[in-house]
Amino acid sequence: MYVTALDRPWLESPFPFQGFPVDAQEQLATLKKTCEYVYIDEERGAASPSESGGKTASTRNRDRPITLTMERTDLTGLGWRGRDVFRHDMRKVLASRGKLHRHVQRLLSDVRFGRSADTRESRILTLELIDVAMANPAAALWLTNLETKHDFTVAHCLNVCILSIVFGLHLGLSSDSITDLALGALLHDVGKMRTPVSILDKPGLLTEDEFDIMRKHPVDGFNILRKDKGVSEKCLEIVQLHHERISGQGYPFGLKNDEIPVHVRIVAIADVYDDITSNRVYHEGIPPHTCLNMMFHWAPRDFGEDLMQEFIRCVGIYPIGSLVELNSNALGIVMSANPASRLRPIVMLIRDAEGKPYDRRPLINLATPSAKGGEPKWAIKRVVDSKEYDIDLGRIAEMEAGA
Numbered sequence: 001m002y003v004t005a006l007d008r009p010w011l012e013s014p015f016p017f018q019g020f021p022v023d024a025q026e027q028l029a030t031l032k033k034t035c036e037y038v039y040i041d042e043e044r045g046a047a048s049p050s051e052s053g054g055k056t057a058s059t060r061n062r063d064r065p066i067t068l069t070m071e072r073t074d075l076t077g078l079g080w081r082g083r084d085v086f087r088h089d090m091r092k093v094l095a096s097r098g099k100l101h102r103h104v105q106r107l108l109s110d111v112r113f114g115r116s117a118d119t120r121e122s123r124i125l126t127l128e129l130i131d132v133a134m135a136n137p138a139a140a141l142w143l144t145n146l147e148t149k150h151d152f153t154v155a156h157c158l159n160v161c162i163l164s165i166v167f168g169l170h171l172g173l174s175s176d177s178i179t180d181l182a183l184g185a186l187l188h189d190v191g192k193m194r195t196p197v198s199i200l201d202k203p204g205l206l207t208e209d210e211f212d213i214m215r216k217h218p219v220d221g222f223n224i225l226r227k228d229k230g231v232s233e234k235c236l237e238i239v240q241l242h243h244e245r246i247s248g249q250g251y252p253f254g255l256k257n258d259e260i261p262v263h264v265r266i267v268a269i270a271d272v273y274d275d276i277t278s279n280r281v282y283h284e285g286i287p288p289h290t291c292l293n294m295m296f297h298w299a300p301r302d303f304g305e306d307l308m309q310e311f312i313r314c315v316g317i318y319p320i321g322s323l324v325e326l327n328s329n330a331l332g333i334v335m336s337a338n339p340a341s342r343l344r345p346i347v348m349l350i351r352d353a354e355g356k357p358y359d360r361r362p363l364i365n366l367a368t369p370s371a372k373g374g375e376p377k378w379a380i381k382r383v384v385d386s387k388e389y390d391i392d393l394g395r396i397a398e399m400e401a402g403a
Ligand SMILES: [Fe+2]
Pocket: 188, 189, 217, 242, 243
């Protein structure tokens, strides 16, 4: 049988949200343990309720937004790959990110001063970033936490690009789709170079008139890039539509539901996530875990629940880079999203129970059973705000990468 939906959020299950065929006893057993009933698609595979094990509530065809594979990007590789390999990968991401940073700075300044945008180089450098992010998505995600005192817009473009690449990999998209996604994400706010700096950097709330000006940036971005042959249709859609929301309350066109392509919604999620979690002139960044909770509640209105649930599965319930307090009272940084054990990621300890910083920050896998083979010894007690402890997470990321 082909399962199209569960009786509970996908997040609470080990299954992929796009639906999946059940053709092995093992899968059936896991399904029975997880759900009371499931929804199946009779056209793609039929089964009687007795064969399905669980109760079949009804059949329905849910429009799946994208063709996905069952394969998942492995974000858990820290343990066996070893820390040195992880650091090596981080340095590679950092070097690639650095090149892209300098390029985006130049590109945005060119656009601001009316010169043409060199999107050919954007494409070359973006492909390089995709390569290093594919080699170690966890390292790439961690480097979205680098603190940027200046150049908020540049750092935001890079972070949205990395988040979109990792999310695209997680969804099993084709390499062409990921290239479009990455380039579109990198250029998504290029239209802001037509927005006056006094509005972009205004610390307080925007007036209605200022907000109207700000809302022009998706169309301005589209107009800047539309004649550029190196920018695909999908990239242009991302630039023009990334503030559209499925309720129709977005801008510039108030599109609804399927009128907003999935690649646009992927970047929209990455955009909002980075905007809320990063420090800006107009707000202090909110911890990633809190941000995901907020976005999860907005999802039915803004991005679609299924896609948002997949994003949470991708970055982890405790997203990479989150600061957490363990039951031992030690403080650590989440270093992996472990799909097999979502509440027990790999954590890098930074302060011991007495608050003393570790010189060599050890890694522990919270899923490792205790010495006697029982429940794991350590667990996350709570997510804490780095400001509460005056910890500079960006600096720690830089030190770990040897920057
Ligand atoms: Fe934007």
